[in-house]
Amino acid sequence: MSESSKFDQINPPYRLLMGPGPINADPRVLRAMSSQLLGQYDPVMTNYMNQVMELYRALFRTKNHWTLLVDGTSRSGIEAVLVSAIRPGDKVLVPVFGRFGHLLCEIARRCRAEVHTIEVPWGQVFSADQIEDAIKKVRPRLLLTVQGDTSTTMLQPLAELGDICRRHGVLFYTDATASLGGNALATDAWGLDAVSAGLQKCLAGPSGSAPITLSPQFVEVVRRRQCVEQGIRTADHVDGDDEMIYSNYFDLGMIMDYWGPERLNHHTEATSMLFAARECARVILEEGLECSVARHQLHGAAMLAGIQGLGLEVFGDQSHRMNNVLGVIIPPGVQGEQVRQMLLNDFAIEIGTSFGPLQGKIWRIGTMGYNARKDCVLQTLAALEAVLNRLGFASRQGEALQAAWNVYTAGSC
Amino acid sequence: MSESSKFDQINPPYRLLMGPGPINADPRVLRAMSSQLLGQYDPVMTNYMNQVMELYRALFRTKNHWTLLVDGTSRSGIEAVLVSAIRPGDKVLVPVFGRFGHLLCEIARRCRAEVHTIEVPWGQVFSADQIEDAIKKVRPRLLLTVQGDTSTTMLQPLAELGDICRRHGVLFYTDATASLGGNALATDAWGLDAVSAGLQKCLAGPSGSAPITLSPQFVEVVRRRQCVEQGIRTADHVDGDDEMIYSNYFDLGMIMDYWGPERLNHHTEATSMLFAARECARVILEEGLECSVARHQLHGAAMLAGIQGLGLEVFGDQSHRMNNVLGVIIPPGVQGEQVRQMLLNDFAIEIGTSFGPLQGKIWRIGTMGYNARKDCVLQTLAALEAVLNRLGFASRQGEALQAAWNVYTAGSC
Known part of the structure; x- marks a missing residue:
């Protein structure tokens, strides 16, 4: 039947899912x-x-x-x-x-x-x-x-x-x-x-x-x-x-x-x-529940340091932030959706938009589950910096990655 | 942690699921x-x-x-x-x-x-x-x-x-x-x-x-x-x-x-x-919806012929039977659950029990989805005959399989 031949087998393109979830499955x-x-x-x-x-x-x-x-x-x-x-x-x-x-x-x-x-x-x-x-x-x-x-x-x-x-x-x-x-x-x-x-x-x-x-x-x-x-x-x-x-x-x-x-x-x-x-x-449980929480804490902290190293502001009371998702304030003059599109289309990285009173005001970047990993954090920061630079937002080139790296040198899990 | 090491990775044993569903997935x-x-x-x-x-x-x-x-x-x-x-x-x-x-x-x-x-x-x-x-x-x-x-x-x-x-x-x-x-x-x-x-x-x-x-x-x-x-x-x-x-x-x-x-x-x-x-x-839809229905009709008919060839009675108004599941009356002197246990333990074949007013009175044998196939029907009939013979129920040896085979020689899908 035409309905079936028209639709190929499931073969999702590669994506690094760094939004508020769902994220890549283990x-x-x-x-x-x-x-x-x-x-x-x-x-x-x-x-x-x-x-x-x-x-x-x-x-x-x-x-x-x-x-x-x-x-x-x-x-x-x-x-x-x-x-x-x-x-x-x-x-x-x-x-x-x-x-x-x-x-x-x-x-x-x-x-x-x-x-x-x-x-x-x-x-x-x-x-x-x-x-x-x-x-x-x-x-x-x-x-x-x-x-x-x-x-x-x-x-x-x-x-x-x-x-x-x-x-x-x-x-x-x-x-x-x-x-x-x-x-x-x-x-x-x-x-x-x-x-x-x-x-x-x-x-x-x-x-x-x-x-x-x-x-x-x-x-x-x-x-x-x-x-x-x-x-x-x-x-x-x-x-x-x-x-x-x-x-x-x-x-x-x-x-x-x-x-x-x-x-x-x-x-x-x-x-x-x-x-x-x-x-x-x-x-x-093989990792250990406490170690899993500590891992989320570590990669969340590295993402936070990197985002701040980029010169971006974060959203909300940081003393009560979830380990696994960070609200990033979209800087003035930058179109949030354009950044998300470029990340997705050119780097295959997805970060989150937001809704309600925060719609258009913050991105939400996740570091959770299988993607609470150093490579995911560093790749996302590098891509985000490149996209923002491309759109005319001047970051202090390189500082974001160095800041995140510093977190990893200090802590480990 | 002990909770995790105690439980190995998922590795279900082989089963041929010939009950009223779920059946083996494609x-x-x-x-x-x-x-x-x-x-x-x-x-x-x-x-x-x-x-x-x-x-x-x-x-x-x-x-x-x-x-x-x-x-x-x-x-x-x-x-x-x-x-x-x-x-x-x-x-x-x-x-x-x-x-x-x-x-x-x-x-x-x-x-x-x-x-x-x-x-x-x-x-x-x-x-x-x-x-x-x-x-x-x-x-x-x-x-x-x-x-x-x-x-x-x-x-x-x-x-x-x-x-x-x-x-x-x-x-x-x-x-x-x-x-x-x-x-x-x-x-x-x-x-x-x-x-x-x-x-x-x-x-x-x-x-x-x-x-x-x-x-x-x-x-x-x-x-x-x-x-x-x-x-x-x-x-x-x-x-x-x-x-x-x-x-x-x-x-x-x-x-x-x-x-x-x-x-x-x-x-x-x-x-x-x-x-x-x-x-x-x-x-x-690749098979064709009508052909899928015809396939279920064919294998259902073969199972019916085989069950009757075994000398067993079937349940309910056969002119309004589903193509994909057959009610088989448990013959006098045979313990329905014992048969199901032997089929599962010795042949890795599951057939269904029943509930409500039919509890203990019929088995339900499915021929559906991925298991609406000739090999599934013939294997199930051969195993059921052997188990019933083992428990002293005399079938006319061989007739069940021949009857099912005859259905396949007549029709095809």
Whole structure:
């Protein structure tokens, strides 16, 4: 048929992806995905599922039994957590410091929550006191936070929030999609009740699988809303006494029953994405989680030094920046999109644009996952300097690269 | 770390998957998935997305512009269609002839629909008259059907239902997850308003991506419920005048805006799964869609002849059987699970069990996608005969294989 011959086999051109994600996948992860499939109840397959649970417990730094994958992009993990916990009318508090805070509001609104927000200007984060004050005022059932918001490159400190939530009887969730593996996160030590993530940032995989972890307390909330499907229920199945969850696909009770010993059919596990998720975790844990975070810190610092060496300004409160993404203010007289086009067309390097209040004002440059490497940082800086020079922006020739190099001579990972 | 060294690289043992799906993926699809990633707004990537739309229009036999992927398993495609169309209190009619009819009820219930069902015993399908009578009585807003229900192996005829729905002002949806590519389906000619599918059955790919197609009439329904996210909306965005969609991830309006020329960010497209979906479509369209259906018909017929040659009975109304899966009645005195275990452990062949009213009563044997091949059929029959003989079930030695062979000598594809 003409439809097929017209379209050649997949053969993406070479790209160095240095934006806010997705970034280049680790070749090990791509190879894992090319493995042949297994039946969903094959003992080898269910064993792989159990291994994934164990591997992600280590990544999330938790003892939570219920640590598993939601089959969809990172956003699917967020929605699964929110729709499984939020009953219509429940009050939620969202500290908004960027686009992904708005997203949590948006999803919570779709769950018919009563959504309360506090906001800081883009480029800042919240103090624990600001959040506790709002909790006292709002009395929410859930606190919904974003750990790293790539839209602003800021990292919200979470370590003190768990105690606050516990004191006020609030469930504590964070979206760690953009931060996990590249910034410290300690689910149990920080008292988090639910964390969701994705593979396409610091974990060096493709978008399409959302690892999540749930505390026993969170699981209780979900279990009280338990339903079992007509087509597969038996006399032994008892529904919970709380309001049902208004989604089947995202019903974490059903997803737990599928991942648990009963292996009660829900969806058909996305096998290739599970293979990817497993390999992402193996790559990080072989390196060591702390070393992976330190590596992101190092290459983020080198990129920062290089950008400043170029004579460019960076965006936001640098004491609360994510290790893995840097906001760079587009200098006066330079057209941001033209620079991105030249980088992509002439160097095959992609850096990020931005949106909302920052649209046209900053570039976002990532150093994460497989691309948190010295060669990626130095190549990007060299290319950016050349492009800016070409467009008439005078840098002190050579200083950017030397500054980045100096960071590497000082630290190492 | 111990967590990683403990778990070796992915290396699934060889399996011939002859159950109701997932089945072995076509190696071309696995290779496509191992391609390196691209940025989500890279022109090469958005061009791949446009190609996927065009390829699936051919597979669904439709001119519908809005033909795209939902990022999740086939169940995610179902929920996206249902939650985007159903407003709380809307009446829906579901003709239930197996487990996946119950699933449609279950998902519709989560959307707070008023769910009406008609039922036939497992192993049968509905006449068009039965469905029209129910439509007249219930006056639903949507008719929700399953084309091929693997739980019973039955294929519901759909060709006449579009006209009926049009006459009564009903939106017409079918779940073609298990049937697409192996059984005739004509979205436009049959007057379907929405169809969803999956890759892991006749399309020879992995679970994890759900192709869907939406008629202009269906799109209008969705557009009236349009919302644009806070974090990315501009003054130009106007919300619809109908009730909002109670999901963000499955909001087909937002998903269309992401796949459309505006490329408004929603999720980050699951790139590797998109590569898989694209290759699945290319494989089928290179063969020719009609030839793919004929191939499934041929190998299904050969399996049927072989099973009958073994002296086994088959399940359900054979004039309405899916081409790609056969229900085989477990003969008296034989333990179904023991046979499945021996096939898996000694021959590396997986056939399916069953659930609900058929649990313990039938096996389900698939001939679909990459495994709709002569060698798969003959190997499975030879192994099944040997296992049954081993367990004391006397077949007329050799007749099963000869009967299947005869089908191949008569027909070819």
